[in-house]
Amino acid sequence: MRAAGWRLTIVCLAMLCPLAAQAQTYPDHPVRMLVGFAAGSGPDIQARNVSAQLSTILGQQFYIENRLGANGTIASRTVAQSKPDGYTLLFSSSSIASTPYIYRDLGYDLLTDLTPIATVGILDGLLMLVDSKSPIKTVPEFIAHAKANRVLYGSPGVGNGLHLATELFSQKAGISLQHVPYKGASEVMTGLLGGSVQMMFVTPPSVMGLVKEGRVRALAFTGSKPFPLLPDVPLMKDILPSLEPIGSWGIFFAPGKTPPEVVNKLNTAIREALQAPAVAGVMARDGYHPDNRDAAAVAAFFRREVERTGEAVKAAKIEPN
Numbered sequence: 001m002r003a004a005g006w007r008l009t010i011v012c013l014a015m016l017c018p019l020a021a022q023a024q025t026y027p028d029h030p031v032r033m034l035v036g037f038a039a040g041s042g043p044d045i046q047a048r049n050v051s052a053q054l055s056t057i058l059g060q061q062f063y064i065e066n067r068l069g070a071n072g073t074i075a076s077r078t079v080a081q082s083k084p085d086g087y088t089l090l091f092s093s094s095s096i097a098s099t100p101y102i103y104r105d106l107g108y109d110l111l112t113d114l115t116p117i118a119t120v121g122i123l124d125g126l127l128m129l130v131d132s133k134s135p136i137k138t139v140p141e142f143i144a145h146a147k148a149n150r151v152l153y154g155s156p157g158v159g160n161g162l163h164l165a166t167e168l169f170s171q172k173a174g175i176s177l178q179h180v181p182y183k184g185a186s187e188v189m190t191g192l193l194g195g196s197v198q199m200m201f202v203t204p205p206s207v208m209g210l211v212k213e214g215r216v217r218a219l220a221f222t223g224s225k226p227f228p229l230l231p232d233v234p235l236m237k238d239i240l241p242s243l244e245p246i247g248s249w250g251i252f253f254a255p256g257k258t259p260p261e262v263v264n265k266l267n268t269a270i271r272e273a274l275q276a277p278a279v280a281g282v283m284a285r286d287g288y289h290p291d292n293r294d295a296a297a298v299a300a301f302f303r304r305e306v307e308r309t310g311e312a313v314k315a316a317k318i319e320p321n
Contacts, residue, residue: 023259023261023262023264023265026086026262026265027058027059027060027086027087028060029060029087030060030061030062030063030087031054031060031061031062031063031086031087031088031089032063032065032087032088032089033047033051033062033063033064033065033089033090033091033252034065034066034067034075034076034078034079034088034089034090034091035047035064035065035066035067035075035090035091035092036066036067036068036069036071036072036073036074036075036076036090036092036096037066037068037072037093037156037184037185038066038068038183038184038185038186038187039066040186040206041184041185041186041206042093042185042202042203042204042205042206042248042250042286043091043092043093043250044064044066044206045205045206045282045286046091046120046205046250046282046283046286047064047091047250048064049278049279049282049283050091050120050252050270050273050274050279051063051064053272053273053276053278053279054269054270054273057269057272057273058269062089068183068184069183070103070157071095071098071099071102071156071157071158071159071160072092072093072095072096072099072157072160073099073103073106073107075090075092076090076092076096076099076108076110076114076253077106077107077108079114079253079254079255080107080108080109080113080114080255080256081107081108081113081255082255083255084115084254084255084256084257084258084259085258085262086254086258086259086262086263086266088254088255089117089252089253089254089266090114090252090253090254091250091251091252091253092250092251092253093161093203093248093249093250094161094247094248094249094250094305094309095156095157095159095160095161095162096110096251097110097161097302097305097306097308097309098159098160098161098164098309098310098312098313099159100306100310101159101309101310101313101314101318101320102158102159102313102318102320102321103159103320103321104320104321109256110306111303111306112256113255113256114253114254114255114256115253115254115255115256115257115258115263115299116251116252116253116295116298116299116301116302117251117252117253117254117263117266117267117270117295117298118251118252118266118267118270118271118293118295118298119249119250119251119252119291119293119298119301120249120250120251120252120270120274120283120288120291121249121250121274121283121288121289121290121291122247122248122249122288122289122291123203123204123223123247123248123249123286123287123288123289124223124224124225124227124245124247124287124289125221125222125223125224125227125236125245125246125247125287126162126165126201126202126203126204126221126222126223126246126247126248127201127202127203127204127207127211127218127220127221127222127227127230127233128142128169128199128200128201128218128219128220128221128222128236129192129199129200129201129202129207129211129216129217129218129219130142130192130198130199130216130217130219131192131193131195131198131215131216131217132214132215132216132217134198134217136217136219137217137219138219138234139173139219139220139234139236139239139240140239142199142219143173143174143175146170146173146175146176146177147174147175150178151175151177151178151198151199152177152178152179152180152196152197152198152199153166153177153178153179153180153197153198153199153200153201154179154180154181154182154187154188154191154192154196154197154199154200155179155180155181155182155188155200155201156181156182156183156184156185156187156188157181157182157183158179158181158318158321159313159318160181161248161309162185162188162200162201162202162203163179163181163318164309164312164313164316164318165201165222165246166179166199166200166201167179167316167317167318168243168246168312168315168316169201169222169236169240169243171315171316172240172242172243173240177199180196180197185202185203185206186206188200188202189202189206189207189210189216192216193215193216201222201246203248203286204227204229204230204286204287205286205287208229208286211230218230218233219233219234220233220234220235220236220239221233221234221235221236222235222236222237222243222245222246222247223235223245223247223287224237224245227287228284228285228287229285229287249291249305251298251302252266252270254266260295263295264294264295267294267295267298271292274290
């Protein structure tokens with residue numbers, strides 16, 4: 001019995017050694033980071049800033065590959081089906097949480113085929129925008145206009161977090177809006193500036209330049225307190241108290257079954273990257289509150305967000321396609 005026990009111990013150690021060795025040497029060649037949204041979008045900016053710092057911390061290049069389409073699911077499916085070795089990663093916005101409820105066949109299981117690694121922080125709110133040439137100056141004016149006219153709004157795809165935010169807003173405002181889905185937020189902005197749509201909700205990072213230049217007008221911010229760089233933009237909760245604050249987040253993922261040692265090493269490196277002044281400054285500027293969870297806590301947070309988003313999709317009456 002004693003000999004059998006020693007043999008079992010030796011077998012277990014032999015199984016663990018390759019994992020420990022992999023974590024020690026990881027990464028030993030460049031790492032691909034997929035982003036399911038356009039270059040210059042909020043998620044892209046965040047992923048690029050953190051990835052540049054990871055390259056310094058871990059000594060290998062972390063390079064960005066923008067893989068657009070289907071509300072980010074093309075990028076996430078690619079990672080979910082990749083080898084679980086830590087060399088193909090995903091960065092996604094909170095829109096990923098709605099995908100199981102709006103697509104009948106994702107081609108992967110969101111909660112088992114992707115492993116959450118770390119967050120970049122929590123964004124307190126979204127901006128509601130109209131073109132600066134629009135005569136509408138306030139949310140009440142927009143609501144009155146929508147009650148009397150057909151109004152189109154854009155989002156980066158059916159079930160995207162920005163789509164859900166707009167649908168929840170329209171329900172609380174008692175109006176009906178027509179949705180025009182695009183491939184990405186930059187395409188929605190092109191539609192807004194060109195007059196194809198009249199309104200959009202968006203995360204602040206990718207539109208601050210346009211707001212400052214006066215090309216678009218921010219009617220409201222959906223956070224719990226004013227956005228730091230736009231303190232004069234009204235809070236939606238003061239206009240529609242029944243609409244709870246709507247925010248966002250970003251999470252890095254690895255394929256499911258990636259060794260925990262690699263996931264934890266990445267979590268530690270990402271948390272370190274977020275503390276670098278260059279990265280922390282960008283995140284604070286864009287309104288993200290630091291979020292220092294370990295990998296296990298990130299996984300629990302993500303599962304809760306997926307469940308909560310499912311409730312929002314049901315409330316918005318969005319049918320899967």
